[in-house]
Amino acid sequence: MQRYILQRFVQAIICLLAISVIVFGLVRLTGDPTMFFISESSTQEDYDRIHAHLGLDKPLYIQYGVFLSQVARGDFGHSIFMKRSVASIIAGRLPATLELSCTAMALSLLMALPLGVYAALRRGSLLDLVVRTVAVLGQSMPAFWLGMMLILVFGLYLGVLPLGGRTGPTSVILPAITLGYFFVAGIARLTRSSMLDILDSEYVKLARIKGLSERTVIWKHAFKNAMLPVVTYTSIMFVAMVGGAVVTETVFAWPGLGQLVIQAVNWRDFPLVQGIVLVIAVMYITANLAVDIIYAYLNPKIRYTR
Numbered sequence: 001m002q003r004y005i006l007q008r009f010v011q012a013i014i015c016l017l018a019i020s021v022i023v024f025g026l027v028r029l030t031g032d033p034t035m036f037f038i039s040e041s042s043t044q045e046d047y048d049r050i051h052a053h054l055g056l057d058k059p060l061y062i063q064y065g066v067f068l069s070q071v072a073r074g075d076f077g078h079s080i081f082m083k084r085s086v087a088s089i090i091a092g093r094l095p096a097t098l099e100l101s102c103t104a105m106a107l108s109l110l111m112a113l114p115l116g117v118y119a120a121l122r123r124g125s126l127l128d129l130v131v132r133t134v135a136v137l138g139q140s141m142p143a144f145w146l147g148m149m150l151i152l153v154f155g156l157y158l159g160v161l162p163l164g165g166r167t168g169p170t171s172v173i174l175p176a177i178t179l180g181y182f183f184v185a186g187i188a189r190l191t192r193s194s195m196l197d198i199l200d201s202e203y204v205k206l207a208r209i210k211g212l213s214e215r216t217v218i219w220k221h222a223f224k225n226a227m228l229p230v231v232t233y234t235s236i237m238f239v240a241m242v243g244g245a246v247v248t249e250t251v252f253a254w255p256g257l258g259q260l261v262i263q264a265v266n267w268r269d270f271p272l273v274q275g276i277v278l279v280i281a282v283m284y285i286t287a288n289l290a291v292d293i294i295y296a297y298l299n300p301k302i303r304y305t306r
Contacts, residue, residue, distance in 0.1 A: 008292065012285045016278070020071065023277045024064050032056070033080050033268040054080060067274065076275035081267045086275035090257070094279075096166055097256030100249070101241040103172050104180035109234070112184045116191025117223065120199065131188055138185025147178040147251035164253040175252040179245055183237050190233055194226040235291045236284070243280040 034051045051057050055066065070077050076086035119131035154174060155163040162171040198204060199222055207217045246258035253259075257276055264272040 005289070005293070008289050012289065015285060016281060019281045020068065020274070020278060021064070023274050024067060027265075027268075027270045027273045028060070030265065031268050033270065036081075036268070067271075071278065076278070077271035079264075079272045080269045082269070082272070086271050089260070089272065090275055090279055093255060093257050093260050096254060097242055097245060097249070097258065099166075100172060100175055100179060100245060100254060100256060101238060103176040104241055105183065105234070105238050107176055108180040108183040108187055112187035113191055113230075115184075116188040117195055117218070119188070119192045120195035121218070123196065128192075131192065135185040135189045138181050141181070143178055143182065143247045144251050146181060147175070147248060150174045150178060151251075164251075166255055175248050175254050178251070179241060179248045183241070186237065187230060187234060191226065191230055194229050195222060198222045198226045232291050235287045239280070239283045239287045242283060 032051075034047060034054060034056065037050045038047055048057070055063060058066075067077065074087070076090070078085055079089055082089055115131045115134070119128045122128050151163055151174065154161045161174055162168070165171060204217060204222050207221050208214075212221075242257065244258070245254075245256060246262060248254065249256045249258035250262065257280070261273065261276045263269075264276065
């Protein structure tokens with residue numbers, strides 16, 4: 001296990017280096033941020049001076065070397081437009097995104113796990129049909145449409161919840177439902193499928209033959225093993241929530257990373273885009289490593305030999 005974890009750390013570093021090269025190159029394809037600082041009356045000397053001030057006059061490999069050396073020291077540079085360190089900007093926006101993502105994931109799990117389990121236990125029943133219908137709707141419904149409908153009903157017509165922004169504890173409810181509904185569908189379907197496979201396994205049949213109560217068989221034996229694929233999906237999807245809440249944060253004017261990265265791309269703020277992407281990449285890689293370790297503890301039969 002220790003050897004495997006060490007190998008995964010090395011792979012993680014290589015992966016981060018590859019991501020840094022890709023994002024460094026892609027952001028520079030969006031255009032030259034110098035153009036935002038000059039006017040029609042500006043001269044070539046004005047352009048050259050601003051271009052050099054932003055550090056864009058050096059060859060790309062030197063710019064990348066500077067960027068990499070800064071990242072190695074935990075410094076993502078300074079935002080071109082916000083005139084602050086990228087790390088401080090991300091640190092200021094990350095709590096809002098984590099609050100939204102954690103709330104959305106908690107709501108998703110509280111709804112999806114019981115629905116998936118009972119849909120598997122009542123296969124072919126009305127409940128099973130309802131769960132599958134909810135899952136199909138959740139994975140096909142656009143988040144921006146759902147968000148606007150929630151705003152219309154609960155914000156405008158009923159007036160019981162805030163329309164947007166991060167103004168208090170209740171302001172997270174509508175964006176969390178909007179963000180989490182897609183994942184309710186996925187987790188419920190995956191839980192149902194996994195439970196159906198486990199319930200047909202030999203050791204579950206043996207547990208029933210031994211006279212164990214149905215509750216013990218379901219929740220102690222079947223549910224634990226059925227959670228293996230769900231843990232994987234949930235861990236990765238949580239990071240996907242953090243990095244993919246762009247639409248939800250935009251609809252609800254939620255001041256998180258999703259809204260920030262859209263602004264950074266529009267501004268061609270290279271350091272800010274690079275910093276946000278790398279932070280999210282680190283979260284993805286960490287989540288994958290955590291899932292591998294959790295797998296080994298949930299199922300002792302799993303062994304890593306590489």
